[in-house]
């Protein structure tokens with residue numbers, strides 16, 4: 001299996017924690033081979049590919065610092081192709097496992113569609129991911145990671161550079177002197193000290209701008225609906241409402257992301273509420289300002305000056321009234337463009353992309369839950385159990401009866417906030433959906449895929465007493481309102497029910513319907529309902545033995561002696577149709593089903 005799967009590079013986000021990036025590839029590969037029999041299928045593939053030298057291909061579509069390129073080359077084939085047209089990008093992407101962009105490339109739905117499932121990770125070498133269609137990425141199971149920290153200081157410094165340059169007309173005066181003029185009276189500026197600066201968006205960049213503006217002697221207020229007040233207070237900044245911020249500020253500096261909620265947040269209506277003569281800095285995204293409204297506000301004298309690094313359309317049209325406005329200074333999206341920031345961003349994104357291609361859960365994932373490595377290590381056998389229970393449950397559903405509602409129950413002695421079940425839910429979803437469709441499910445697209453198929457997965461906890469040494473006692477998967485191919489899998493409550501536990505690190509099936517069984521979840525399973533009587537195990541065992549099918553485990557769960565019983569038989573190989581028929585023909589066997597894991 002390790003040699004048949006490698007080139008598919010299917011699921012990079014769920015891997016055995018032992019295959020960690022710190023392991024050299026060769027030793028990681030041997031871990032895979034040793035544990036292969038029980039490994040959840042997709043956990044293996046990326047590393048196997050590397051071990052066989054089927055290196056993944058990373059397309060770097062915008063200029064990235066050399067240190068990042070070098071890091072990528074250690075693991076992947078790197079194709080640096082800049083200034084691609086949207087069509088060229090769509091053509092190239094079908095040959096790539098990862099794509100790295102900055103703000104200048106639109107990663108549209110067409111890009112994901114054109115990749116036909118090969119693209120596993122998009123790395124945004126910077127903060128803003130408004131140029132990436134996140135819904136499309138998620139729907140295609142493609143992880144999006146960004147580099148959220150390395151350019152913070154650069155952007156904050158550029159904000160301050162624009163603020164001070166604007167206040168003192170540095171750009172206009174420079175152009176004037178270079179054209180041979182000496183206009184000292186024309187370029188009298190305004191002072192910053194004692195003025196009120198409203199920082200809109202008190203995140204990483206906004207708070208660094210605030211800190212620096214305090215150093216310039218400004219009175220700093222901030223608006224951010226999600227920022228904690230104590231973080232603001234710690235640097236002497238008051239958090240205020242949007243209206244208060246824009247109405248009291250002499251200077252407004254924008255530092256929020258571009259989202260549907262912040263799009264054109266500065267518009268005719270909001271400009272009308274500002275102090276006459278306000279000055280605006282934007283190093284966030286052009287789209288947070290209605291640019292035509294800004295031109296009107298400049299012409300009406302509401303806005304005295306604006307300093308802009310970002311534009312709705314980049315580059316802006318040559319005849320842009322805004323850029324050409326004499327009271328506007330502009331830079332071509334240079335906020336992150338320092339040597340230091342570009343080096344840092346390149347390393348940050350290269351590490352995140354390589355990590356994702358190796359199958360690690362990225363710490364900077366934008367469209368997937370982040371699961372810390374130690375949690376992953378602990379949950380590993382439960383992750384396997386979860387997927388296999390999902391696989392069993394769906395195979396027990398009778399064809400045509402549909403599957404709309406699945407209830408998952410986790411029994412645990414852990415406090416609810418000490419057990420993150422998102423990974424388990426994703427794996428149950430994977431197990432439920434993959435056997436009945438061509439869709440590939442991973443942590444990124446599990447919830448979306450379930451929703452798209454009209455499958456409602458509810459989760460419930462049973463709180464157990466006792467020592468919470470292991471994260472879970474058992475997991476139960478129940479499928480409601482369906483008929484079963486194996487009537488005994490229907491519980492008293494009328495639902496298909498399978499339950500499993502981890503014993504000595506190995507997932508076991510421990511309940512089917514109302515019957516207690518105990519069989520390791522590996523290979524395949526035959527479930528038989530029979531009238532409990534001596535010799536049954538021998539009879540079925542010898543039918544399988546004649547076929548050379550190795551039985552790994554057998555267990556019988558019965559209601560009462562000599563009443564009905566369910567026999568669960570773990571087999572390493574798939575029995576022939578004839579052998580299965582022979583089992584069905586054993587007179588005491590009332591029903592049976594063969595289930596692949």
Ligand SMILES: NC(=O)C1=CN([C@@H]2O[C@H](COP(=O)(O)OP(=O)(O)OC[C@H]3O[C@@H](n4cnc5c(N)ncnc54)[C@H](O)[C@@H]3O)[C@@H](O)[C@H]2O)C=CC1
Pocket residue numbers: 127128129148151152155200201202203204205206223224225226227255256257258261262283284285309310333334335336337
């Ligand atoms: N010009 C450039 O080259 C650069 C631009 N940026 C842009 O700067 C912006 C901020 O980046 P970071 O500080 O790193 O991000 P961040 O995520 O740390 O901070 C953004 C803050 O905006 C807040 N926010 C969200 N909605 C808001 C709303 N409706 N009103 C007010 N605040 C709101 C969030 O709560 C968060 O605290 C982003 O748009 C980013 O793309 C960042 C780096 C370089």
Ligand SMILES: O=C(O)C(=O)COP(=O)(O)O
Pocket residue numbers: 102103104125126127128129151333334335336337
């Ligand atoms: O990180 C960001 O959000 C930026 O705007 C920087 O963009 P860039 O990587 O310089 O195209």
